[in-house]
Amino acid sequence: MLEIKPSRQKPKQQTEPLPPAVPPAGLTIAEASRRTGVSVHTLRYYERAGLVVTVVDRTPGGRRRYHQQDLDWILMCTKLRATGMPIKTVHRYAQLVAAGHGNEEERLALMEDHRAEVAARLDELRQNLKLIDHKIDVYRGRLAAGEAEQLWAPEGRAKAG
Amino acid sequence: MLEIKPSRQKPKQQTEPLPPAVPPAGLTIAEASRRTGVSVHTLRYYERAGLVVTVVDRTPGGRRRYHQQDLDWILMCTKLRATGMPIKTVHRYAQLVAAGHGNEEERLALMEDHRAEVAARLDELRQNLKLIDHKIDVYRGRLAAGEAEQLWAPEGRAKAG
DNA sequence: GTACAATTTAGAGCGTGCTCGAAATCAAGC
DNA sequence: GCTTGATTTCGAGCACGCTCTAAATTGTAC
Numbered sequence: 001m002l003e004i005k006p007s008r009q010k011p012k013q014q015t016e017p018l019p020p021a022v023p024p025a026g027l028t029i030a031e032a033s034r035r036t037g038v039s040v041h042t043l044r045y046y047e048r049a050g051l052v053v054t055v056v057d058r059t060p061g062g063r064r065r066y067h068q069q070d071l072d073w074i075l076m077c078t079k080l081r082a083t084g085m086p087i088k089t090v091h092r093y094a095q096l097v098a099a100g101h102g103n104e105e106e107r108l109a110l111m112e113d114h115r116a117e118v119a120a121r122l123d124e125l126r127q128n129l130k131l132i133d134h135k136i137d138v139y140r141g142r143l144a145a146g147e148a149e150q151l152w153a154p155e156g157r158a159k160a161g
Numbered sequence: 162m163l164e165i166k167p168s169r170q171k172p173k174q175q176t177e178p179l180p181p182a183v184p185p186a187g188l189t190i191a192e193a194s195r196r197t198g199v200s201v202h203t204l205r206y207y208e209r210a211g212l213v214v215t216v217v218d219r220t221p222g223g224r225r226r227y228h229q230q231d232l233d234w235i236l237m238c239t240k241l242r243a244t245g246m247p248i249k250t251v252h253r254y255a256q257l258v259a260a261g262h263g264n265e266e267e268r269l270a271l272m273e274d275h276r277a278e279v280a281a282r283l284d285e286l287r288q289n290l291k292l293i294d295h296k297i298d299v300y301r302g303r304l305a306a307g308e309a310e311q312l313w314a315p316e317g318r319a320k321a322g
Numbered sequence: 323g324t325a326c327a328a329t330t331t332a333g334a335g336c337g338t339g340c341t342c343g344a345a346a347t348c349a350a351g352c
Numbered sequence: 353g354c355t356t357g358a359t360t361t362c363g364a365g366c367a368c369g370c371t372c373t374a375a376a377t378t379g380t381a382c
Contacts, residue, residue: 222349223348249338
C-alpha cells in the first residue's frame with residue numbers, strides 16, 4: 001500500500017522551537033545543562049562515572065565544550081536512566097559502544113535484558129494504575145453520595161480505605 | 162451484544178493455589194513476610210514509619226500476629242510503593258485512612274495527584290521503550306548482516322550506538 | 323590590567339528506602 | 353526446666369544517585 005504523505009513543501013523554515021544548532025565552537029557546560037535538562041553537577045558526574053562515550057571537547061584552558069554528539073549521547077543516557085537502568089549498566093553499555101563494532105551480541109543482550117525489565121514494570125504499573133483508579137472511583141462515589149444526602153451514611157463499618 | 166461466557170459451573174472448589182486462610186490466631190511475622198513478599202525487616206520498618214493503618218495484633222509476649230486485614234493493607238502499600246509513591250506519601254495516606262470517613266476530598270486529591278504522576282511516567286516509559294526496541298532492532302540488523310557476510314561492513318564510520 | 327562570573331577537581335554530604343546488628347525476650351519441643 | 357530458634361527494639365549501616373563544597377583557575381567585559 002502506497003500512501004502519499006502530505007510532504008512539507010518548503011522545509012526551509014520550521015516554526016517549531018527546535019533548539020538552535022550547536023555552534024562549531026561548542027557549548028559551555030551551562031548551555032549543555034540547559035539543553036539536556038541535566039544539572040552541571042550531574043553532567044560532570046556522568047562523565048566521571050564513565051557514562052559519556054563521547055570525549056567531550058575542552059578549551060585550551062580546560063573548560064568543557066559540548067558538541068551535538070555529546071548532547072545526543074547524554075540524552076540517550078537520560079532515557080536509559082529514566083527507564084530505570086542503573087548507572088553501572090549504562091556504564092557497561094557505554095564501554096561496549098566505546099569498544100566499537102564487533103560486540104553487538106553483548107549490546108543486544110544488554111538491551112534485551114533491559115527491555116524485558118522495562119516491559120515487566122510497564123505491566124506492573126498499568127496494573128497498579130487500575131488500583132489507583134479504583135480508589136479514585138470509590139472516593140468520588142463517597143463524595144457524591146455525601147454531598148447529595150449529608151446524613152445518610154452509605155456504609156456502616158466498611159473496610160478501611 | 163450479549164455473549165454467553167463459559168461460566169464455571171460449580172465454583173465449589175477452586176483449583177487455583179489461593180493462599181490458605183489466615184488462622185484466627187493470626188500469622189507470625191515470618192509467615193506474613195512470605196505471604197506479602199515483604200521482608201520481616203521491612204514489615205517492621207513500615208510499621209515504625211506509620212504506613213500500616215491497621216493495628217497489628219500482638220501475643221501477650223509482644224510478638225506480632227498478622228490478620229488478613231493487615232496483609233491486605235500491606236499489599237496495598239507495596240502497590241503504591243511500586244508506583245513510586247514515596248514512603249512519606251503512603252504515610253500521609255495511611256493517616257487519612259486512619260482518621261476515618263470525612264476526609265475523602267483529601268484522599269481523592271492525594272490519589273488524583275499520584276495518578277497523574279503515574280500516568281506521566283507510563284507515557285515516558287512507553288516512549289523510552291520504543292527507543293530500546295529501536296536499539297534492539299539496530300543490533301539485530303547488524304548481527305544478521307554480519308552473520309550473512311562476515312567481511313562486508315555495513316557501515317563505515319556510523320554514529321556511535 | 324582588573325574585576326567578576328563561570329568552570330575545574332576531588333571529595334564530602336545527603337535523601338531515600340531499605341537492611342542489618344546486638345542484646346534482650348519469647349515460645350515450642352523435649 | 354532447658355535448649356533452640358524466632359522475634360523484639362532501635363539505632364547504625366548501606367547502596368544508589370545525585371548534589372554540594374572549596375580552593376584554584378579561566379574567560380569575558382570593561
